[in-house]
Amino acid sequence: MKLYEVEITIRAVVQAESLEDAYDVAHSERRDIVSDYDMDCIDVNGELLEGQRLPAGWNEQCYPYGQGYGIPEKTIAQIWADEAGPPADAVWEEQE
Secondary structure (H helix, E strand, O other): OOOEEEEEEOOOOOOOOOHHHHHHHHHHOHHHHHHHOOOOEEEEEEEOOOOOOOOOOOOOOOOOOOOEOOEOOOOHHHHHHHHHOOOOOOOOOOOO
16 A cells, blocks of 8 residues: 545535634534535645655654545555565565
């Protein structure tokens, strides 16, 4: 499995006294807004490779969305480690 950064845009209408108040209303109503509306735009910004900057609020110890349903839960760091494979100087012992 690989990691991808996605950006989801939702457009809604709020009633407010000012621009600042509109932000506050949208923030306080965000759960309802997300559940009530279809996503206007979902962009996949590309694969996230080890060492790349993660989106705000994310770090290597976070669990990405899409796990479960038969996919083992792993942190971002664990997924990157799995993708990298064993180190080049790894010594393999033969099993009998």
